[in-house]
Amino acid sequence: MVRRAARLSALTFAAAAVAALAGCGGPKFTPVTGKVLVGDAPAEHATVVFHPVNEAAPGAVKPRGTVGADGTYTLTTHTAGDGAPPGDYKVTVEWWLTGMKSVADPESPPKNRLPAKYADPAQSGLTATVGAGPTEVPTFTLKK
C-alpha cells in the first residue's frame, strides 16, 4: 500500500514537471526563408516584416528579415534565423536606401524605394502562411 502511494506520488510529480516544462516553451518557432524581387532584380537591403493576422499579443516583437544580394531573406524574431511561429501573416516590405553616391555629396536622408502601399499590412496584398516545419514562402515580386 505504501509502495503504491509512493509510485502514485512519483507519477504525479513527473506529470507536474512535464506540465511545467511545457509551459516554458511558449510558441514554437520554425525557420522561414523567402525571396523578394522588384521587377526581376533582388531588393537587396530591403526589410521584410511578418505581421500575424490574429495577433495574440499586440506589441510583441514581429518576425523580420533583411533581403540579401541574391534576393533571399531569413526571418528572425529573437535570435538570428530562429524564424516565426506557425500561422497566417500579412507581409510588408520597405526598402530604405541612402541617396548618397559619394563622400562629397551633400547630406540626403534615405528614402523608401518602394510604393507606400507595401509598407501597410492592410494594403500590401502580400500574405504568407508559416507551417509547422521549415517553410519556404513563395517569392514576392513587387512593382516599383
Add this chain to the structure above:
Amino acid sequence: MSRFRRSAFTLIELLVVIAIIAVLVGLLLPAVQKVREAAARMSCQNNLHQLGLGLHNYHDPNGGLASNIRPPTPPGIRVRWLTFILPYLEQEPLYRGINQNLNWSDPLNVPATGTRLKVVECPSAPNGQILDGAPPPETWAPIVANGDYVSIYGIDPRTIAAGLVRWAGQDGVSAPGAPGGNPLESGAVSKTAKLRFADFYDGLSNTLHVTESAGRPNIYRQGRLAVTATTGNRINGGGWCRPASDMRLVGSSADGTTFPGPCAINCTNGQDIGSAYPHPVYGVDGSSQVYSFHTGGANALFVDGSVKFLRQTIDIQTFAALITRAGGELPGDY
C-alpha cells in the same frame, strides 16, 4: 624536557595554514575585481560629466550646441562636434592642431586626430588604441585615435518599419521640432540644424546627449570580440574626430547579428558595413550601436548635464523616447 620540544611545523600544520590563506585570497580576489570595475565605471561617468560641461560651456558663446553640420566648402570635409568643444575641455593646442578646411584624415591633421584623448576613453573598454581610419575612396588604415562615446542622430527607418519603435509620423502626427518629422534627425546631435536648448521640447533632462559605444571599429557581440577591423569588415566609426562615430538607433537581435532588432544596449557595438562605400543603407553615417563593457548597461549623459546608468534591459521604444528631443512622448520608467 628537550625530548618533547618540537623543532618545526608538521606537514599537516603547514597544509592547513596554506589552505586557510588560499580560502582568504579566494574570498578577496573577486571583491578586488568588483571594486576595480566600479572605479572604472565611475571614471567613465566622470568623462561624460566633463563632456557635458564642455557642451554647455560651448552653447552660450556660440548660440547653439556643437553639431555635425558639414562646412559648405570645400566639399567632403567632415568635422565632429567633439572637435568644436575641445577648447572647452582644456584641449586648446589639440583644437588649433586641426585645420577645419581639411578633412580629419588629411596627413596635416593626423598628428592631432591621431592623438589619444583621455576624456573620450572609457577605462572599462579595451581602449587607448589608434584603430580607426578613413573610408573609401581613401585607403582604410588605422590612423586616428579611438573614442568610446557616441551621440545619437535619431531612429533608423528600418526599426520603425519593423514595428520596434512607433513613430508619431506614422499616425499622421508629425513630431514637433524635428525637421519634416524625420526620425533620423530627431536626436540631440544634428547634421542639418544648429540646435539650441530651446529646441528640446521634451525637456533637457529627458533627452539623451552622449552615451557609450566602445571597442569600435572592431565588432563585439555579447562581450566577445567577433570581428577584428579590416578594410572589408568593420564598423564605420570609432575615431573621436569622425562624425561617423555618431550613430542612429537600429537595435539588433539578442545575439547582435541581425538588424533591426529589439535589443538597444549591449548586444553589439555595431553593424559590419563591408567594403561598399558610401554604404547602400547607412550612406556615410556611422553603423555603431550602444555598447559598453560594464555589467548590466551603459552610462549616458543627458542634455541637462546629468549622467545616469541605463539598464540593458531597457525597452527599445523607451530608449527611442529618450533619444528624441521633441517627440512629445513620456519616456516611462527606465
